[in-house]
Amino acid sequence: MTATAPTHTSEPALWIERKGQGPDVLLIAGLGDPAEAWQFQLDGLGDRYRLTAFDNRGVGRTPLPDGPLTVATMADDAAAVMRHLEIPAAHVAGFSGGSVIAQELALRHPELVRSLVLVSTWSAIDTYFRSVVDSWRWMAVAAPGERAFLEAFFVWIYTYRAHADGTVAQIIDETLAFPYKSSPETIQRTIDAFLAHETADRLRNIVAPTLVLAGGQDITTPPRYGRAVAETIPNARFEVLPAEAHQPFQEVPEEFNARVDAFWREVEGRV
Structure with a gap:
């Protein structure tokens, strides 16, 4: 099922994908990723949950409006x-940049959030992370072509295994x-929004x-970033997938789906 939803007055409509029946799940994608980034979850968890994914501003079928772009x-x-x-x-x-949006959603609209799963997340910008993401910012326009950009960008995202076996x-x-596809302007403006935003103190x-x-193999947001997030959120649980990189929900969807399903079932039982 697909639909469009108006957000704020005079702002663009967001493209929405929905699938399944059961308790509601909202999936928030990362930098430049459309709703289809969650296809393994839409297909693999729809028998137990009603899943909703959407295209963020400037991504996929959602237009990029004028004016500042912020995580809030x-x-x-x-x-x-x-x-x-x-x-x-x-x-x-939420995954990567989407996990920061999810953090902010839980802070700004706590009544809407039954539970949080934060994948490849962070809460503060240090020199290492800024250097990584700044390189993506200029690479989006300096790369000799779209394929060259993706080949360089995905070195940071997927495991050696995925590069070697043809998955990438x-x-x-x-x-x-x-x-x-997302435009270089969308990539750059979204990066600027992520780099300007921190949640560590909240x-x-x-x-x-x-x-x-x-x-465990994530070179973009190494486990130390996620551990810092989990240590700050009251009673948060921190788990490492030792052999995985930045995007485990695509590389090992069955293991990922099993972990989040077990967590959501636990929350449902607790409620």
Whole structure:
């Protein structure tokens, strides 16, 4: 099922994908990723949950508006999607930049968040992380072509295993064939929003049950970032997938789905 949802007055409509039946789950994608980034979850968890994914501003079929782009605005967009769909509260899962949006959603709209899953997350910008993301910013326009950009960018995202077995090559082909690719302007403005945003001094105010997942081989957001988030959010759980990198929900979807399903079942039982 697909739909569009108006967010704020005079702002763009967000493209929405929905699938399944059961307790509500909201999936928030990372930098430049459309709703289809969550396809393994939409397909693999739809028999137990009603999953909603959407295209962030400037991504996929959602237009990029003029004016400042902020994490707070994107969190309000996520809240608007839920209210448009009359979802009173949901298990919220965010990946990478989407995990920062999810943190902000839990802080700004706590009544909407039944639980949090934060994948490849962070809460503060240090010199290492700024250097990594700044390199993506100029690479988006300096690369000799789209394929060259993706080949360089995905070195930071996927495991050696995925590069060696042809998975990354397949993902690049699929990305290039996708008719709604993110523009360099979207990539750069979204990066600027992420780099301008920090939650470290506010995470203690999150009240939702939280699971933080990190990839042991993640060179973009190494486990130390996720551990710092989990240590600040009250009673958060921290788990490492030792053999995985930045995007485990795509590389090992069955293991990822099993972990989040077990967590959501636990939360449902506790409620």
